[in-house]
Amino acid sequence: MDAILLQILNGLDKGSAYALIALGLTLIFGTLGVVNFAHGALFMIGAFCAVTVQRIFNISFETIDPSQKDFLGNPLKVKTTYLEHWFGPEMGGSIIDWSVPLAILFAIPVMVAVGFIMERGLIKHFYKRPHADQILVTFGLAIVLQEIIKYFYGANPIPTGAPEVFRGSFDFGVLIGFDPNAIIYPYWRLVYFGFAALIISSVFAFLQFTTFGMVVRAGMADRETVGLLGININKRFTIMFGIAAAVAGLAGVMYAPINSPNYHMGMDFLVLSFVVVVVGGMGSLPGAVLAGFLLGVLESFASMNEIKSILPGIDQIIIYVVAIIILLTRPRGLMGRKGVMEE
Amino acid sequence: MGILEVKNVGKRFGGLQALGNVNLSVAENSVHAIIGPNGAGKSTLLNCFVGKLIPDTGSVMFDGQSVLGRKPFEINQMGISRVFQTPEIFGDLSVMENMMIPCFAKRDGAFEMNALSSVSSQRDIHEKAEQMLVDMNMADKRHMNAASLSRGDKRRLEIGMCLSQDPRLLLLDEPTAGMARADTNNTIDLLKQIKEERDITIAIIEHDMHVVFSLAERITVLAQGTPLVEDTPDNIKGHPKVREAYLGETAAA
Amino acid sequence: MFGLNQKDKSTLIVVAALTLLAPFILNPFPEGSALAQFNAGYPDLMQRFVIFGIFAIGFNILFGLTGYLSFGHAAFLGVGSYSAVWMFKLVGMNVLPAITLSVIVAGLFALLIGFVSLRRSGIYFSILTLAFAQMSFNLAYSVLTPITNGETGLQLTLNDPRVLGQSATADGSIPVTNLLPGLEMRSTYVLDAGPWLFQFNLGYYLCALLLLVAFYVSIRIFRSPFGMMLRAVKSNQQRMNYTGLNTRPYTLAAFVISGMYAGLAGGLMASMDPLAGAERMQWTASGEVVLMTILGGAGTLIGPVLGAGFIKYFENIFSKINDNVLHGWFAILPDGIEDFLVFVVHPFIGKGWHLTLGILFMLVVIYLPGGLVEGGQRIGKYFKRGSDDAQSNDASTKPAE
Ligand SMILES: Nc1ncnc2c1ncn2[C@@H]1O[C@H](COP(=O)(O)OP(=O)(O)OP(=O)(O)O)[C@@H](O)[C@H]1O
Ligand SMILES: [Mg+2]
Numbered sequence: 001m002d003a004i005l006l007q008i009l010n011g012l013d014k015g016s017a018y019a020l021i022a023l024g025l026t027l028i029f030g031t032l033g034v035v036n037f038a039h040g041a042l043f044m045i046g047a048f049c050a051v052t053v054q055r056i057f058n059i060s061f062e063t064i065d066p067s068q069k070d071f072l073g074n075p076l077k078v079k080t081t082y083l084e085h086w087f088g089p090e091m092g093g094s095i096i097d098w099s100v101p102l103a104i105l106f107a108i109p110v111m112v113a114v115g116f117i118m119e120r121g122l123i124k125h126f127y128k129r130p131h132a133d134q135i136l137v138t139f140g141l142a143i144v145l146q147e148i149i150k151y152f153y154g155a156n157p158i159p160t161g162a163p164e165v166f167r168g169s170f171d172f173g174v175l176i177g178f179d180p181n182a183i184i185y186p187y188w189r190l191v192y193f194g195f196a197a198l199i200i201s202s203v204f205a206f207l208q209f210t211t212f213g214m215v216v217r218a219g220m221a222d223r224e225t226v227g228l229l230g231i232n233i234n235k236r237f238t239i240m241f242g243i244a245a246a247v248a249g250l251a252g253v254m255y256a257p258i259n260s261p262n263y264h265m266g267m268d269f270l271v272l273s274f275v276v277v278v279v280g281g282m283g284s285l286p287g288a289v290l291a292g293f294l295l296g297v298l299e300s301f302a303s304m305n306e307i308k309s310i311l312p313g314i315d316q317i318i319i320y321v322v323a324i325i326i327l328l329t330r331p332r333g334l335m336g337r338k339g340v341m342e343e
Numbered sequence: 344m345g346i347l348e349v350k351n352v353g354k355r356f357g358g359l360q361a362l363g364n365v366n367l368s369v370a371e372n373s374v375h376a377i378i379g380p381n382g383a384g385k386s387t388l389l390n391c392f393v394g395k396l397i398p399d400t401g402s403v404m405f406d407g408q409s410v411l412g413r414k415p416f417e418i419n420q421m422g423i424s425r426v427f428q429t430p431e432i433f434g435d436l437s438v439m440e441n442m443m444i445p446c447f448a449k450r451d452g453a454f455e456m457n458a459l460s461s462v463s464s465q466r467d468i469h470e471k472a473e474q475m476l477v478d479m480n481m482a483d484k485r486h487m488n489a490a491s492l493s494r495g496d497k498r499r500l501e502i503g504m505c506l507s508q509d510p511r512l513l514l515l516d517e518p519t520a521g522m523a524r525a526d527t528n529n530t531i532d533l534l535k536q537i538k539e540e541r542d543i544t545i546a547i548i549e550h551d552m553h554v555v556f557s558l559a560e561r562i563t564v565l566a567q568g569t570p571l572v573e574d575t576p577d578n579i580k581g582h583p584k585v586r587e588a589y590l591g592e593t594a595a596a
Numbered sequence: 597m598f599g600l601n602q603k604d605k606s607t608l609i610v611v612a613a614l615t616l617l618a619p620f621i622l623n624p625f626p627e628g629s630a631l632a633q634f635n636a637g638y639p640d641l642m643q644r645f646v647i648f649g650i651f652a653i654g655f656n657i658l659f660g661l662t663g664y665l666s667f668g669h670a671a672f673l674g675v676g677s678y679s680a681v682w683m684f685k686l687v688g689m690n691v692l693p694a695i696t697l698s699v700i701v702a703g704l705f706a707l708l709i710g711f712v713s714l715r716r717s718g719i720y721f722s723i724l725t726l727a728f729a730q731m732s733f734n735l736a737y738s739v740l741t742p743i744t745n746g747e748t749g750l751q752l753t754l755n756d757p758r759v760l761g762q763s764a765t766a767d768g769s770i771p772v773t774n775l776l777p778g779l780e781m782r783s784t785y786v787l788d789a790g791p792w793l794f795q796f797n798l799g800y801y802l803c804a805l806l807l808l809v810a811f812y813v814s815i816r817i818f819r820s821p822f823g824m825m826l827r828a829v830k831s832n833q834q835r836m837n838y839t840g841l842n843t844r845p846y847t848l849a850a851f852v853i854s855g856m857y858a859g860l861a862g863g864l865m866a867s868m869d870p871l872a873g874a875e876r877m878q879w880t881a882s883g884e885v886v887l888m889t890i891l892g893g894a895g896t897l898i899g900p901v902l903g904a905g906f907i908k909y910f911e912n913i914f915s916k917i918n919d920n921v922l923h924g925w926f927a928i929l930p931d932g933i934e935d936f937l938v939f940v941v942h943p944f945i946g947k948g949w950h951l952t953l954g955i956l957f958m959l960v961v962i963y964l965p966g967g968l969v970e971g972g973q974r975i976g977k978y979f980k981r982g983s984d985d986a987q988s989n990d991a992s993t994k995p996a997e
Contacts, residue, residue: 035719125962131719132665136890137961139883143954151943151951271730271879274723282719313739320731327724328715393838419840431838433831436824444828445839447821454845458822458853459813461599465821508840 002173002182007300009172013189013258015296016196017043020251021273022280022288023200024244030220030283031237034123035131037138040270041145042245045114046107046252047261048149051158053103057083057096098163100256107253108246115245119238142267150263157260162188166257188257195254199247200289206243207285216240220283275323281336291334295319344407346371346544347512352391352401354384354568361387362398363569369512374538374545376555376576379565385548386428388565389514393425394418405512416453422511426518428548430497432504434490438481441489441500442472445508471507479503480529495522499530506537515547519554531557556580604815607898611811615804618642619794626791630924633916636909639784639797640868645905646803647864650810652888652900654857657814658850659886660895661823663830665722667882668709668729672702672855674736674877676862678743681750681872688761689771691781691802691867695860702859703852710851714844717833729879736874749873773867775802781867799868806864807901810857815897817853826850858885887957893969902968907953914949 021043028036060081068076084092095102122141126134161167166187173183207213218225219233252261259265276295280287295318301307303315314321326333345368354362361384369375377385390396392403394415403410410418433441446468451457463469476482479499484492489500502518519527531554537543549555555562556576563573564585571584579585600608614621623637636642655669676698683694713724736744744750754764758771765771773781781799817823828836829843836843866872875881884907892903919938922945926934944952964971 122958122962132663132722133961133965135665135719135722136886137958139886140954140958140961143883143950144958147948147951147954151948267880271726275727278720278723313735316734316738317731320727320734323727324712324724327720328712331716331720414842415834415837416840416842419838425838427838431832431835433828433835435831436827440824440828444824444836444841447825448840451821453840453842456822456849458820458849459816460821461601461816461819462821462824463601463819464599468821504839 002178003304005173005178006183006185007304008297009183009185009189011297011300012193012293013296014299015293016193017251017255017269017292018273018276018296019289019292020196020199021248021269022276022292023203023285024248025273025277026280026283026285026288027203027240027244027247029277030285031216031240032119032123032127034126035134035138036123037135037270038118038142038145039138039244039248040266040268040273041142042111042114042248042266043252043255043269044146044149044261044263044266046111046249047160047256047265048153048252049107049110049249050100050103050160050253050256051153051261053106054096054099054160057081057099057102061085097161100160100162100253103253103256104250107249111246111249112242114249115242116238118245119241123241124238142270146263146266153261153263155263157262159260160256162191162257166191192254192258196251199250203243203247204285212236212239272319275319277333279323279326279333281333284333284335287333287335295322298322345369346406347392347546348402348404349388349392350402350404352388352398352403354387354391354396354398361568362391363567365401365565365568365570367563367570367573369544369546370561371544372542373560374534374547374558376559376562377546377548377565378550378552378555378562379571383565384568385565386516387568389425389516389546389548392418392514393423419448419508419510420453423514424505424508424510424512425514426498426501426505426516428516428520430494430501432489432497432501434488436489437485438476438487438489438492438500439472439485442475442504442507443468445504446471446475449508475503475507478506478533493521495526498522499526502530502533509541510543512544512546515545515549517548517550519549519551527551527554530554534558598812600815601819604819604897608808608812608815611898611901612808615646615807616801618645618800618804619796623792623794627793628791633921634913636912637795639782639795639800641908641912642797642800643803643864643868644908646800646807647861647868648885648888648904648908649901650803650807650864651858651861651885652892652904653807653810653814654854654861655885656854656889656894656896656900657817657826657857658854659889660900661818661826661830662847662850664714664717664847664851665886666713666725666851666854667722667879667886668713668725668727668732669854669858669885670879670881671709671729671732671877672706672858673862673865673881674732674872674874675705676702676859677866677872677876678736678750678862679859680863680866681752681870682743684752684758684773684866684870685750685756686759688758689773689870690761690777691773691775691863694773694867695806695863698859698863698866699856700859702862703856706852706855706858707848710848710855714847714851726879726882729877729882733874733877733879736877744872744874746874749871751871773799773870803864803868806860810860811897811901818897822846822849887953891957891960891967893967896966896969899967899969906968911949911953914945914952915947917945 021039024042025036025039028034028039058081060079062077062079064075065078066075070076081092081096083095086092087095118141122137126137169184169186171180171183172185174180207217215233216236219237272295276291277288279295280289280291298318299315302318308315347367347369349365349367352362352365353360365388377388379385387396391398392410394410394413394417397411405421405423408421410421410423433444443462447455450468473482476485479502481496481499481503484496489497492500498518498521502515505513519530522530534545535558538545545558547555547558559576561573562576562579564571564579572579572582574582598605598608619637619642622642623635625631625635651673655666659665679698679701680694683697687693709725709728713721713728716724737746752770754768754770756763762771775781775798779798781802782797784795784797787794787796825841825846829846833843862876888903888907889900890903891906892901893899919942922938922941923934926937929937942948960967966973
């Protein structure tokens, strides 16, 4: 029992990332009808927003402290960050410590801007082109974006720490009445899950309860009719693209402590997220979320030793196997609507 | 027994009952017109014949065999060809190539690899396609890209493609829509001529009453997914129910 | 001759001349001159040109003709490489049986994957192929280690049986691949013509010959009824179905053929350098062949060959250029401008090649969907119009080739 719970918990953080990326992909696909291969790159850019903020916070100046000597006997050079200098070591230190959550504030405008530029500058011109062209051009864009990041940040993963209080793990099992040490769970993963749940519910609430969201949903269901009503649906769709970019970016920001950001993480997640979208059902938002968590948890189960000993290597391919089975037996995915991407 | 027997066919799209309870019998070697106002379910009915849709209820028999559950290509091989309301042709191919493909299908069946011989070495196919283009009065357009044809020409090409298969049942969904008057008359003449030359049954959906009354031997009037009446053209012309449900509407429109 | 029409015959002859004379054409600059860095007439590089050319020609038979965009073709290349290396390990160092096995195994693998993936079309097909390829890649890395040797990659060792050859040569090293006993793949004849150096490598010529065969077969396929059916599938599947044609066998045949081309490329790769690694199957590798085909011109005969050559050539050149080279180029300019230019160009060269490639690819998809071939046609048309604009502009109504 506890082992099962542990696997479910372990699957949640990856599942959350899949769900968030797939949610954005589906929003873009459902509203604009565009298959966006550059969506993983948005996730990656988000993660690098966290890296950037951490670097900015750590900008420092050197002073010479005559009271201390280094090992050669020279006066010791001390690096002090500006933040510590301005706000005092206490306050400045904790700001630096909290750089990842604080990066959210930085990432939102950046990601929305990136989304707008992408939609207005490129994607817009591909609405009427075949899906294959959309895939190709966004694939090219994904390469460009990841190479730009590589140029500025290098090829190696950049460790980006969570705030001190969330580092380490806690005994989750004891909290819910299991034996001590049965379920040890890192704090940050719980934070990530909570964060993902918050974002997902905000997106759904936004679509459900605002007029803007209602128009967008109507547009997703039937673009022509909404267009006929004289509502400028395109402008709203552009905004949706910005929102989808922000969702992917935020997923990336908060994922930075779990997986040190590197330039190809976007592609890695993209392939899986596409699989998630297809399993959930192209164009279905709840489907994307459900499939994201489902596959995350399944993957985690498949990596249990008990299962791997029966089916070696299953953890490596479980997601693809599920996707292939679903695509062949339920072409519309778990919750897909009829007529989406069908010829 | 007609060559096409439709019994109790019904089809629902969500809340819309597109076809109610359709019974229809098309006699062999006849021209049977299906008319009715927009949205009456005429195209939907044809879709049920060619495997594009599977009706919720009822049966569709062609020459004593059920077509339901068969794939479109199998139904075509039984001898049913269809011209669509919006032309379905190979837009990226030349007119000549468009015409050759059904000839290949007719000669070779559903699949023939034939990967190393050259298209231009297939004399018989060339001749047949060329002949069909001449019949359709399109020989001068043989090298054009099919997508660049006018709407009327696209439809004529599609009719030609279907005829080159020598089908036993030809389904025409508004074949003259978008055609100039002269081409419409040509098409009528061509269909009449084909009808005389070979054994073929034609089911035609048409809004142009001139075409309907020139060709049809029997007419079924469909309204809101159910056949109102079925009769000869002369009787249909004077039928009060038809005037009310159909002709009245077009007059008003 | 060869059952080709005049135009195709000349295309074939041009490609034959280009590949057979490549050691000259690609080494136009004298050794030691400043421009020698643009030479590409080295055996390993030339081998890569033609091997990727074969890969792209095969991919084009699927994508160019049917429009089915596979994102998993590298899997077949990888399988081909593994099969060939196993032949070298178990049977002997002759490349012909190894290449034959590569083609067969890749074809069977493609049959399996194609059978499943082709049940869907459009983006679903792309994702299915992607999923299969990633699955193969992951398996090659993990459970299949006994077959693939996991991360290290499959290599020859001194303990391999090689039943029809020898486990080790007389001097105790691993034997090398050959065409016939004594005719080693690596054997190279170097022609010293004054300051020029031309290298004629046996391995290269084997690859080149196979490229010509592959290219010839692809021309035949393009011009055949089968090729026409494939184009019809791309144009309108519905109409195919309502014309009594089952599209599945056509697309599956195209898929398997292109898989066999990929297997051939993989087998040749292993024949030139007998090792195989899982990274050859990764989806970025599949993406590369997509890039080559589109960049050159999908659906055209010569496009994929051009695209493969273009990408591999510039990959090599760009990777060699560094800031020092740039400074050398811009040396005549005033210092400030020189530094500025170097600064601007820097991100696009050396390790930045992929950035350049990505941008180029986007530009092609946006402005030149027909790739380099379309670019060439446009330029050609421009000059033609310039020279005889008195003539009426009878834009050829035949489908572009
Ligand atoms: N695939 C579908 N999904 C949902 N509704 C459909 C579908 N196909 C047709 N309909 C609806 O069914 C009704 C009948 O459509 P159909 O195309 O058969 O009419 P029709 O008689 O051919 O009209 P027209 O003369 O305009 O061609 C229409 O209201 C149409 O909107
Ligand atoms: Mg209709």
